[in-house]
Amino acid sequence: MAVKGLTTIRREADTAKLIEKIRHKTSLPVFSDIFDHPDRRLPFRSPVWLQLPASDFSVGKRWREAWDHSQVTNHCLTTDPTARVPGFDLHDASGSC
DSSP, rough: OOOHHHHHHHHHHHHHHHHHHHOTTSHHHHHHHSSSSSOOOTHHHHHHHHGGOTTOOOOOHHHHHHHHTTTTTTTGGOTTSSSSSSSTTTOOTTTTO
């Protein structure tokens, strides 16, 4: 099983941020669609209100959870998948003299 993609986790973070904005602006028409939603009619659909993200959503924390609960090749080479490896921020010298 592969680790959940970082783009998926970032999409969840953006959704959490958007839901939090809607939560604070009750005058928006979309507020009632999210928080006073209709009953689920089609079982194969998964609307956003079925899995509202937590208000303290953290990309790093979610990535860490996905890393800990998956089987990844060479998982033992690092203890913290969110830490940058030494030399990550070195400048590329391909175009310089």
